[in-house]
Amino acid sequence: MLSEVWQVAWFTVRMAAFATVLMLPIGVVLGWWLARSRSVGTLLVETLVSLPLVMPPVAIGFMLIWLFGSYGPLGPLLEGFGIELVYTWKAVVVAMVIIGMPLLVRTARTGFEQRTLRYEQVASTLGAGPLRVFFTISLPLAYRSLLAGTVLAFSRALGEFGATFMIAGNIPGRTQTLSTAIYSHAESGRDMTAGGLLLISISIAFLAILVSNWLTPRHTQ
Amino acid sequence: MAFSILLDFTIRQGSFLLEIHEKVKAESLALFGPSGAGKTTVLDVIAGLRCPIQGEIRFGSRLLFSSQTGIDLPSRKRHIGYVPQDVSLFPHMSVRQNILYATGNSERGEFLRVTEILEVGPLLGHLVHELSGGERQRVALARALLSEPELLLMDEPFTALDLAFRERIVPYLLRVRDELRVPIIYVSHDTDEVQRIADQVIVLERGQVVAAGSTANFNLA
Numbered sequence: 001m002l003s004e005v006w007q008v009a010w011f012t013v014r015m016a017a018f019a020t021v022l023m024l025p026i027g028v029v030l031g032w033w034l035a036r037s038r039s040v041g042t043l044l045v046e047t048l049v050s051l052p053l054v055m056p057p058v059a060i061g062f063m064l065i066w067l068f069g070s071y072g073p074l075g076p077l078l079e080g081f082g083i084e085l086v087y088t089w090k091a092v093v094v095a096m097v098i099i100g101m102p103l104l105v106r107t108a109r110t111g112f113e114q115r116t117l118r119y120e121q122v123a124s125t126l127g128a129g130p131l132r133v134f135f136t137i138s139l140p141l142a143y144r145s146l147l148a149g150t151v152l153a154f155s156r157a158l159g160e161f162g163a164t165f166m167i168a169g170n171i172p173g174r175t176q177t178l179s180t181a182i183y184s185h186a187e188s189g190r191d192m193t194a195g196g197l198l199l200i201s202i203s204i205a206f207l208a209i210l211v212s213n214w215l216t217p218r219h220t221q
Numbered sequence: 222m223a224f225s226i227l228l229d230f231t232i233r234q235g236s237f238l239l240e241i242h243e244k245v246k247a248e249s250l251a252l253f254g255p256s257g258a259g260k261t262t263v264l265d266v267i268a269g270l271r272c273p274i275q276g277e278i279r280f281g282s283r284l285l286f287s288s289q290t291g292i293d294l295p296s297r298k299r300h301i302g303y304v305p306q307d308v309s310l311f312p313h314m315s316v317r318q319n320i321l322y323a324t325g326n327s328e329r330g331e332f333l334r335v336t337e338i339l340e341v342g343p344l345l346g347h348l349v350h351e352l353s354g355g356e357r358q359r360v361a362l363a364r365a366l367l368s369e370p371e372l373l374l375m376d377e378p379f380t381a382l383d384l385a386f387r388e389r390i391v392p393y394l395l396r397v398r399d400e401l402r403v404p405i406i407y408v409s410h411d412t413d414e415v416q417r418i419a420d421q422v423i424v425l426e427r428g429q430v431v432a433a434g435s436t437a438n439f440n441l442a
Binding site for chain 2: 117
């Protein structure tokens with residue numbers, strides 16, 4: 001039992017970490033763009049990105065199955081490259097990315113909005129191009145918000161259930177995560193195992209938020 | 222060093238339209254007027270940080286903005302130094318890194334002369350938050366000057382300083398004007414400062430030019 005619990009926990013952490021790595025560049029750039037752009041498209045993109053925050057995760061999962069399934073618009077394309085997604089670990093990562101992304105994007109956007117605009121403008125008057133401004137001014141100044149957003153997105157990915165269940169299933173040893181495993185064990189009356197998984201789940205989430213809170217105060221600058 | 226500038230544009234400024242149609246030849250030009258008159262907006266437009274609704278801006282023979290031809294030179298290519306009201310020193314960098322931002326951390330060009338004139342040499346090893354108000358102004362001025370600007374914009378640089386500090390800083394600015402021969406456009410609502418630093422003045426009130434000409438002919442009180 002113990003090895004199974006640890007195996008599930010380790011798999012979930014690895015998947016959430018991988019999903020966070022994938023989310024980071026997209027989320028940071030998107031957050032920056034949303035903070036700076038004033039076009040009508042901004043509102044539309046922001047609404048789209050935030051949808052997973054308010055939609056039932058199961059509905060998101062259903063949508064992902066449609067998108068990446070054999071008859072969906074993206075499934076055959078991936079299959080053309082030899083990539084099988086649905087009911088594999090890759091589907092777990094995709095579900096985690098979609099569900100965690102809004103938290104990262106929104107936190108990043110707030111960070112860029114609050115702190116960096118005037119400094120970016122001054123840097124540009126000093127001759128710096130957009131990339132130099134982004135890497136030397138925007139990113140370092142929004143560092144705390146980005147870190148907080150990353151930890152939040154990672155934590156959210158760790159706890160993802162509905163979308164993962166739909167697109168990746170709940171296959172022990174292949175796609176089973178902490179939340180889907182808790183569901184399985186609780187459903188079949190194995191409360192001790194479910195309790196062990198719950199404890200690990202709480203510990204990881206607690207640690208992640210603790211680290212975030214410890215890193216974000218003033219002594220980081 | 223005398224410069225000529227054509228300011229002929231319209232831009233929205235809060236609840237009113239700011240309109241300016243002036244061609245000025247000056248060594249130092251002051252923008253004078255009460256708070257909210259639009260002085261900072263004019264500097265932002267000259268620096269390329271805000272885009273007018275329509276019009277034309279020309280510095281010497283260089284066209285910076287023209288709504289007619291669709292030209293809007295990015296701020297990094299305008300060669301215009303800008304010291305904003307809050308000075309906006311990059312808080313995550315040392316004084317040295319701030320000053321050398323424009324040169325990519327190299328002590329080339331006018332580094333020695335600028336640090337000598339502004340007496341910022343002893344401050345180079347400090348962090349930004351360790352500086353006094355007057356020191357911050359001098360560092361921001363040095364940073365702008367090391368981008369080798371053809372024109373220097375200063376937005377009420379002494380507002381946050383008490384009278385004693387002001388008296389100590391003004392001579393630095395006069396040395397910049399006279400020894401480095403950098404033309405200055407200077408925002409102020411202090412009549413004494415305007416008379417001491419500028420030879421031409423544009424008086425703004427609620428986005429409209431109410432007077433313009435030589436400071437010698439104006440009773441700004």
